[in-house]
Amino acid sequence: MFYWLLKLVVLGPVLKLVFRPHVEGLANVPRSGPVILACNHLSFSDSIFTPLVMKRKVTFVAKAEYFTGKGIKGWLSRMFFVGAGTIPVDRSGGEAAQAALDTLLRVLREGNIAGIYPEGTRSPDGRLYRGKTGVARLALESGAPVVPVALLNTDEIQPTGTLVPTVKRVRMRIGAPLDFSRYADSRGDRFVERAITDEIMFELMALSGREYVDVYAAKLKDPQPA
Incomplete structure (x- = not known):
C-alpha cells in the first residue's frame, strides 16, 4: 500500500515531471x-x-544499514526504502549473498518482479563489469525469464558520492526477455551459471553501449595488496 502511495501519489508524479523518463522497450x-x-x-x-x-x-534488496539509521535522516531513509519496495538484508556475514538471493527467490516464487544488479556494486567509472553468477542461480532456481535493463545516464544524474541529483532526463533501454529453461537440469553447474551470466552481461553491453571489462567491479574498488 505504502509503495503504491509513494509511486502513484506522493513521489512518483514529481519524479516523472522533473526527470521525464524516456524508456525504450x-x-x-x-x-x-x-x-x-x-x-x-x-x-x-x-x-x-x-x-x-x-x-x-x-x-x-539493500543493506540493512539503510533501515537502521538514527534520527530524522535515519527515519527518512527507512521510510524511503520501505516505500520503494526494498527489502533489507544483513550483509555483514559470509552468507550475505545467499541471503539476498533467498529473499529475491521468495519474491519470484510469489509471482512478482525481482530486481538485481549482476555486477554486485556500482560501476566505479561508468564501464560495465563482469557479472556475478547469482543472477544465473536465481534464474535456474525460479525458472523466471531474465529481462536486461540498461540504465543509460544515471551516473550523469547522480554520480557516486553526490547527494543532490542533477535535473536531467533519465534514459533507459529494456531488452527482450531471456529464457534459460534449456538449462533447467543444470542447476549447480558453475560452468552453466557462468555462461548464463555472460550472456546476460553481453545483452547489457549491447543495450547500454558501455565498454565491458572482464573483471569484478568490487576488485577495483577494493584492490588486494600484491
Missing part, C-alpha cells in the same frame, strides 16, 4: 508472472528510477 517486461530484471549499476538512483517506470512492483 517497456513492453518487453511481462505483464504477469515472475520476472528477473537484470540491471547495470551506475548510480544510487538506479533503484529509484527502475521501479518508477515499471507498471508492476519491483523488489530490490
